[in-house]
Amino acid sequence: MEWIQQLVNGISVGSIYALIALGYTMVYGIIKLINFAHGDVFMLGAFIGFFAITRWDVGFLPALIISMVLCAIIGVIIERVAYKRLRSATRIAALITAIGVSFLIEYTMIFFRGPGLETYPEVLPNTSIDVFGVSVSSKSILILIVTIILMILLQFIVHKTKIGKAMRAVSLDADAARLMGINVDNTISATFAIGSALAGAAGVIFGAYYTRIEPLMGVLPGLKAFIAAVLGGIGNIPGAMVGGLVLGVVETVVSAFGFSLWRDAAAFIILILILILKPSGLFGKNTREKV
């Protein structure tokens, strides 16, 4: 029975990875850039949620939404200021810029408020719920529900709305998308907005779940979400979701076996294995082409 609890914990952690991984994968899909500043947007999201809850005294859901909106704006600003002018630059130049933006966000945050920890107030009911005879924390369940709703929303946006179709078109063939009358710049901005909003949501969820946040908290989850995105096949949205969940469960299982010190290593071993065995990821893009 304890296994089921561990599995639920794993899925909760995994859903946070998945939310961050979605931003990585969407941005990569559309401009082929690994946005290493993405983990820091997640951190900003956690702090925005924290301030909303403690200063403005709002609940979990309003904090989540405020954080998503502000992170979307931050994401667009990062794209417009740092990445837009590098569209035709080499990929390594853009990558280095992304790392630079990451450091800039982290240390600006430390400069203004110090590196100290902040403790999230209890915003989610923390009781044990009986699910089929297994006690599971209500927090885990709530987080899972919020994540699932966000993912369904994302699938809806990407597949059913005009901007979602434009995003897919641009990621498949930017010039052909231009010929349809699609404004490629705005579509890229929208992609950053959506990805960053999801990272912001992940930040608030992380804070509510683990309670402790600090300015460098985005580094490791950011890297792991990147691994999740690669695991699922970078550029592939369902892949990022599955990759995140798999990674979360694997980590929890490794901890449950008593190897908690190996937890982080497990993630990177997965990265190495996937790069050796199937570099295109579990759901690697199979662009069917016929000439």
Added chain:
Amino acid sequence: MLKVNNIDVFYGNIHALKDVSIEVNESEIVTLIGANGAGKSTLLKTLSGLLKPKSGTISYLSQQINGKQAQAIVKSGISHVPEGRRVFSNMTVEENLELGAYLRKDRDGIKKDIANVYDLFPILGERRKQQSGTLSGGEQQMLAMGRALMAKPKLLLLDEPSMGLAPLIVKQIFEIIQMVNQQGTTVLLVEQNANMALSIADRAYVIETGKIVLSGTAKELQESEQVKAAYLGAL
């Protein structure tokens, strides 16, 4: 309708179009023929706003469009079917057509026009839910043309629709080009298959290494010794 005046276009250091001037009148089929690398596709890309001319002007319906963004040009009624079809391979046939109507807001009209495209190309209707990357070359060409028509263009730019297709399919595609033209769309057709292109065109231009070297009615060019030798093969 379309007037290109003395444009020069560069790809980096390569002078791809040199002092090119052409004209397309309303309801004509005009063809631009030339060998690989002569600058045909470059000209179309410049017309649709993917490339910017370094000098010269392009006027369309007495408005200057050189230097305008691609989406503004699509909005003004020029649709470009690019070389190699460039359909969105991971999306369905129907999604591709919907994207063709990206700038339109009339939902009912879009639905009607999708039905029209399926009338024009029945095979696309049969495959509406299929991913477009799985279509054959000819079907992809039809989809690319259908997608361009979804924008309700006044001027249709076609870049080598015959490329890599079996002669029978080419014939079918050219019949449809004529049909589209008869329904009121002006066509600028770029081709290597000079025979086919001249057989349906009203007027034609011949381009060689970035320069227009010949122009005239399609009939004149079909009979020109120079064109016969270089493009129509020994007949």
